[in-house]
Amino acid sequence: MKLKVYADRMSQPSRAVIIFCKVNGIEFDEVLVILAKRQQLSPEFKEINPLGKVPSIVDGRFKLFESHAILIYLASAFPSVADHWYPNDLSKRAKIHSVLDWHHTNLRPGAAGYVMNTVLAPFLGRSLDSKAAAEVEKILTKSLSTLETFWLKGNAKFLLGSNQPSIADLSLVCELMQLQVLDEKDRLRLFSPYKKVEEWIENTRKATQPHFDVVHKTLYGAKDKFDKQRKMSKPGLQSKM
Numbered sequence: 599m600k601l602k603v604y605a606d607r608m609s610q611p612s613r614a615v616i617i618f619c620k621v622n623g624i625e626f627d628e629v630l631v632i633l634a635k636r637q638q639l640s641p642e643f644k645e646i647n648p649l650g651k652v653p654s655i656v657d658g659r660f661k662l663f664e665s666h667a668i669l670i671y672l673a674s675a676f677p678s679v680a681d682h683w684y685p686n687d688l689s690k691r692a693k694i695h696s697v698l699d700w701h702h703t704n705l706r707p708g709a710a711g712y713v714m715n716t717v718l719a720p721f722l723g724r725s726l727d728s729k730a731a732a733e734v735e736k737i738l739t740k741s742l743s744t745l746e747t748f749w750l751k752g753n754a755k756f757l758l759g760s761n762q763p764s765i766a767d768l769s770l771v772c773e774l775m776q777l778q779v780l781d782e783k784d785r786l787r788l789f790s791p792y793k794k795v796e797e798w799i800e801n802t803r804k805a806t807q808p809h810f811d812v813v814h815k816t817l818y819g820a821k822d823k824f825d826k827q828r829k830m831s832k833p834g835l836q837s838k839m
Contacts, residue, residue, distance in 0.1 A: 599657075599658050600627055601625065601626040601627070601655060601657050602626065602627050602628075602656040603616060603619065603626045603628050603653060603654075603655050604631050604643065604647070604653060605628060605630070605653045606630065606632055606633045606638075606652050607813060607815075607817070608633060608634070609653065610772045610773050610776050611652075611653055611769065611772065612653040613775070613813050613814060613817070614768050614769045614772040615653045615655070615665055615668050616628065616653075616809075616813050617768060617806055617813050618683070619672065620809040620812075620813070621806050621809050622672075622676065622678050622679045622680070623678045624672060624676050624679075631643055631652050633652065634721065634722065638650045638652055646663075647661070647663040649663065654668075655671075655672075665769065666698045666702070666769065669684070669768070669769065670765065680762075682760070682762035682763065683763070683764055684765055685764075693758050694758070694764050694766045697749060697757055697758065697766040697770070698765075698766055698769065701769060701770055701773065704741045704744065705738075705741040705745070705770060705773055707734065707737055708734055708737035708738030708740070709738055709741070709774060709777060710773070710776065711730065711731075711733075711734030711737070712731060712735055712738050712777075713779060715727045715728070715731035715734065716731050716784070717779050718779070738788065739788065742789070742791075742795055743791075745770075745792070745794075745798075746791075746792045746793075755797075755798070755801040756798065756802065756805075767798070767802045768802065771798070771803070775799075775817060776817065777789075778817060779817070779821050782825075
């Protein structure tokens with residue numbers, strides 16, 4: 599049976615899994631689970647993932663969720679995957695795990711929390727929270743600084759001093775891509791001190807083309823939508839129309 603990937607392309611870990619499959623020639627059926635419609639909480643989906651989150655996969659009779667676990671499984675189970683994504687060298691694997699563990703307790707709550715509290719909350723039935731946004735911004739900026747000064751070593755193109763991307767690069771870059779939906783001035787304010795981070799994002803994008811941009815089309819579309827709404831809400835604009 600062909601691999602099934604349950605995902606929503608507005609979900610950053612979903613995008614990472616889909617891009618990984620496409621880059622490595624892994625055949626799969628993508629099953630759309632629309633988070634905005636709360637389809638992840640349906641009884642049908644909870645048979646796949648009782649925790650009600652995407653991405654999730656089904657490979658034959660095997661079910662798995664949590665994006666990092668999925669990426670590790672796919673890299674190990676499919677022979678078409680190049681070694682640099684998840685090396686056979688155990689010391690290199692361990693370092694990749696250290697980045698992934700750091701991601702879930704630092705960059706992810708910072709980036710996802712900031713976007714939620716400054717942009718996305720109203721579309722999910724919640725209220726924007728400036729106080730919460732200020733708190734998670736501290737986590738985000740600290741995480742960006744750690745990426746710039748620690749995880750991106752020397753002049754290497756990718757994390758951990760590598761010249762080829764790993765599953766950690768893909769996972770973390772997809773995390774940061776959600777910041778595209780921010781107001782452009784806000785996004786530039788956050789990223790401008792971190793030139794190595796910006797170069798690394800672009801390096802990862804180029805290394806996974808054309809699939810990176812294709813899979814991010816949904817996010818780019820959301821960015822255009824939010825930009826138009828921000829323009830319409832500017833004082834004086836509606837009176838000129």
